[in-house]
Amino acid sequence: MMPTSEDELSGMIRDASGPISVQGGGTRRVFADGQALSTAGLSGITLYEPGALTLVARAGTPLAEIEAALAAEGQRLAFEPTDMRALLGTSGAPTIGGIVATNASGPRRIQVGACRDHLLGVRFVDGAGNIVKNGGRVMKNVTGYDLVKLLAGAHGTLGVMTEVSLKVLPLPQAVATLSIPDLDAAQAVAAMSAALGSPYDVTGAAWAEGAAIVRLEGFSDSVAYRADRLAEELTQFGAVTIGDVDWSAVRDARAFAGQPGDVWRVSIRPSAMPAMVSTLRAGGDVQVMADWGGGLLWVLCAAGRDLRTSITSGHATRVRGDASAAIARFHPEPAAVAALSRGLRQRFDPRGILNAGVMG
DSSP: OOSSSSSHHHHHHOOSSSOOEEEESSOOOOOSSSEEOOOOTOOOOEEEEEGGGEEEEEEEBHHHHHHHHHTTTTTTTTTTOOHHHHHTTOOOOBBHHHHHTTOOOOTTTTHOOOOGGGGGEEEETTHHHHHHHHHHHHHHHTTTTHHHHTTTTTTTTTTTEEEEEEEEEOOEEEEEEEEEEEEOOOHHHHHHHHTTTSSOOOOEEEEEEEEEEEEEEHHHHHHHHHHHHHHHGGGSSSSSSEEOOOOOHHHTTTGTTTTEEOOOOEEOOGHHHHHHHHHHHTTTTOOEEEGGGTEEEEEETTOOOOOGGTOSSSSEEESSSSTSSSSOOSSSOOOOHHHHHHHHHHHHHOOOOBBSSOOO
């Protein structure tokens, strides 16, 4: 199914006799039951007001189209949406609806927040075929704010988005990355914490291939000044170099692309990062990268290994792995949260037909 209008989508869902697997650009593996429904026919930017820092687009609009329109006006999606094609070995083009549905957020989350924090409004069709509008098209409109946030990260289980309204921000004049090589997990998280606790407005802090990397963005003179001052403060952790780093590779965990094994995301307190890395390595051969100042671990491990048996805090999501394996993709929710989730799905999708099985 590929609807080309909101009304057509509403009719398809209302008349559906079984489960529906909702897909955007097909770049993120959706292990859902039912007939495929693509939002690719719901495409196009419907409103863009650079002066108001607002963009509205239909859900099936390719992310590349949106980024090109924004770049032409010196603006961007500040939450740095991830692109999982290399890691997952998929093709197609990421869509803005898929980005919002998965709350896909990159390294800059530590400074500007996640995708849901930039979402102003949504239009969607729920599991009964009802067309729902929530939120607005400008930053001052906060009507229905909580429902707007619920759709971000719901993975299509509450409704099929048809249009999203987003806050956008200016592109920086300059970017600089400070690198400190040869650090273990404890040293790296200490260095990243020192950088994030400084007054120099860090927009990225990660640990990859043994190096802690810290990003600064802004006006050229400001970036140069802040980079020099921060480098002086970080010399306690080792030799600091200032240069360019491909942060999209960090964002998309591309170091694990093409390597055999399963890939997990583990969300933890940054202070727990050293102990967590040690625990994961004790359970078998793994490769680990960290983002969000140590609050997010990307882990490459043997196929079929359930990392949840090795962790005692945080939560783990299996990003890449055999769909037939008896390992849930998402971390089990506490009983109270699970009850709320079931209630929400019952409210918005009483027949349980949208992306059945995706969230467990």
